[in-house]
């Protein structure tokens with residue numbers, strides 16, 4: 091790891107003031123589960139590391155669930171410094187947003203969840219093995235081509251949408267949060283702004299871009315989730331029970347009125363450079379009663395537009411299964427698969 | 430990453446400078462308490478955050494109840510700080526990438542990977558390493574069960590598994606075998622001694638931890 095100067099600001103404003111206006115020279119450090127890895131591999135070589143660990147602003151460090159009264163539109167606030175384990179185990183969040191807490195409970199392993207934060211999870215870098223290899227200069231690192239496009243791509247995107255870098259977005263919390271209609275509050279040199287989470291991610295293609303739209307001198311302060319009484323669930327297909335990222339994930343949320351699903355959101359994870367909204371599948375479910383047949387049809391529809399690479403056609407099938415099962419889970423159906 | 434002991438001579442910044450440089454001396458060493466959070470006033474006095482390093486800086490950690498100060502570069506991980514600078518070698522360095530659990534220590538009671546945290550980030554927190562499990566000639570019941578059930582082969586993963594298992598019982602003395610196994614999901618045994626570890630943890634569950 092290249093050595094650096096370490097800063098320990100005690101407020102979010104002081105942290106922002108330390109950040110550079112371009113990527114690469116300064117890095118924010120939260121749980122370190124991603125950043126330290128990147129530094130050890132010389133993918134990140136910051137001169138300055140700005141620790142967020144000693145900032146005690148409650149907006150940044152706490153989970154706030156307001157009283158939920160009929161006729162009000164309450165919002166849950168989860169600070170960016172909240173540990174993933176604390177999200178997974180939070181009783182009220184489990185009740186309101188099982189899509190989020192189930193996804194949180196499956197991230198990495200216990201140690202990763204005890205260290206990793208919500209902000210770090212949303213801002214983590216992609217896991218493409220060419221990107222993570224110091225000796226490979228691929229497109230995203232300023233090279234001329236993407237080595238995954240026709241190389242070892244079994245864990246890469248099936249919805250590439252013409253993007254020249256075919257990574258998948260690594261966050262499993264993001265699809266759940268997008269389905270729940272969450273937004274992020276961000277602090278920069280000019281103050282705060284709020285971004286809908288569905289507009290927070292981007293498909294990067296150059297070294298001066300990240301997997302999100304933040305400026306290099308902005309910090310995620312918290313995530314806001316409206317309490318809308320939506321049924322919601324997340325289903326992940328995993329190779330191993332722990333340690334790894336899922337192969338495919340579907341997060342769903344909808345309102346159930348008179349047995350019919352409305353305001354349907356279906357968001358896929360680990361199949362595209364950004365969390366992928368399955369618009370066609372949403373249309374299939376909108377206004378309908380969720381049955382096994384309908385869930386299966388939605389799964390089929392969710393694969394619309396998929397163009398697998400040489401080694402990942404299997405993910406097309408996983409998407410169908412994940413969407414079907416997430417819909418059934420959210421509708422309250424008894425699982426007919428082994429869990 | 431520096432594998433050697435701290436270079437001789439003066440560190441780049443004295444302990445006093447390091448502690449006061451943050452504008453909140455107490456936060457750097459003592460256990461952080463909310464009452465010690467910076468007020469608007471003292472932040473206004475210290476608008477500029479002082480940096481530490483890249484030369485070695487003083488770092489005091491609270492390990493197994495003892496306060497230990499070493500001089501380390503900011504890039505030194507908690508694991509390397511414990512092993513190379515404090516001679517606390519219970520936590521093992523196997524993958525050094527947060528993917529095996531051999532380096533597991535408890536930070537304020539929760540298992541974490543010491544290889545994936547900077548030592549400076551662990552300041553003010555209670556650190557427990559496998560060394561804490563042998564006191565007054567008495568082996569803690571978790572490692573004792575590992576001995577009884579022959580739950581190790583090469584032993585490299587063992588300190589990490591023991592710490593992760595201890596954390597499960599500390600948290601819930603009535604944890605079920607399934608719950609403890611979930612708590613061990615961040616540790617890998619390359620020798621595959623899982624059945625013996627299962628036997629060991631079942632014996633502890635029966636005794637109510």
Ligand SMILES: Cc1cc2nc3c(=O)[nH]c(=O)nc-3n(C[C@H](O)[C@H](O)[C@H](O)COP(=O)(O)OP(=O)(O)OC[C@H]3O[C@@H](n4cnc5c(N)ncnc54)[C@H](O)[C@@H]3O)c2cc1C
Pocket residue numbers: 117118119120121122123124125126142170171174196197198199202205206207208209210211212213214215260261262263308309310311333334335336526527528
């Ligand atoms: C073995 C393993 C398995 C994993 N499995 C999963 C999984 O299944 N699903 C999943 O979602 N993730 C998974 N992860 C990733 C893990 O969730 C992330 O590494 C973690 O959430 C990052 O959080 P952190 O606080 O440690 O971030 P750090 O490593 O400290 O930071 C990560 C990045 O985010 C930036 N950052 C951090 N906080 C902020 C902020 N507040 N504002 C702006 N930028 C910020 C940092 O500058 C850095 O670039 C896994 C990781 C490992 C090692």
Ligand code: SF4
Pocket residue numbers: 218219220221228229230231235236237238239254255256257
């Ligand atoms: S997918 Fe992106 S990160 Fe991976 S090799 Fe291609 S350009 Fe590089």
Ligand code: FES
Pocket residue numbers: 521522523524525526527528529530531532533542543544545
């Ligand atoms: S050495 Fe830390 S997890 Fe492997």
Ligand code: FES
Pocket residue numbers: 580581582583584585586587617618619620621622
């Ligand atoms: S006993 Fe050898 S790795 Fe577990």
